Amino acid sequence: MVIASCISTARKYSKSSEENYKITAFLVRNGKPFSIATNLGWKHAEARCIDQASSEKIKNSIMYVIRITKEGLGIAKPCKKCQGLIKDTTIKKVYYTTNDNTLETWEFHETD
Numbered sequence: 001m002v003i004a005s006c007i008s009t010a011r012k013y014s015k016s017s018e019e020n021y022k023i024t025a026f027l028v029r030n031g032k033p034f035s036i037a038t039n040l041g042w043k044h045a046e047a048r049c050i051d052q053a054s055s056e057k058i059k060n061s062i063m064y065v066i067r068i069t070k071e072g073l074g075i076a077k078p079c080k081k082c083q084g085l086i087k088d089t090t091i092k093k094v095y096y097t098t099n100d101n102t103l104e105t106w107e108f109h110e111t112d
């Protein structure tokens with residue numbers, strides 16, 4: 001499952017991250033991540049992930065946003081600014097982790 005491998009990658013990144021919020025964003029196409037980015041300073045993971053991906057690949061891709069906390073998973077709903085960025089792209093959907101510490105994800109465009 002894509003989400004499980006993304007969570008495992010996000011855990012690895014979170015260990016080396018010194019940020020207060022440990023968030024990793026993935027752009028996935030055909031079940032394979034082609035862009036992975038963490039938040040860095042004022043730059044949000046979603047924005048960095050979009051910036052480093054080619055627009056051709058972004059088309060119909062799916063974004064996963066994962067926040068790792070000491071307890072497990074945390075709420076990683078994209079902020080207003082990132083929501084705007086995402087809506088300006090051709091990303092199909094966005095799933096993000098929630099506070100319930102499970103692998104459950106929510107569909108961004110439906111809950112917005």
Ligand SMILES: [Zn+2]
Pocket residue numbers: 044046078079080081082083
């Ligand atoms: Zn943001």
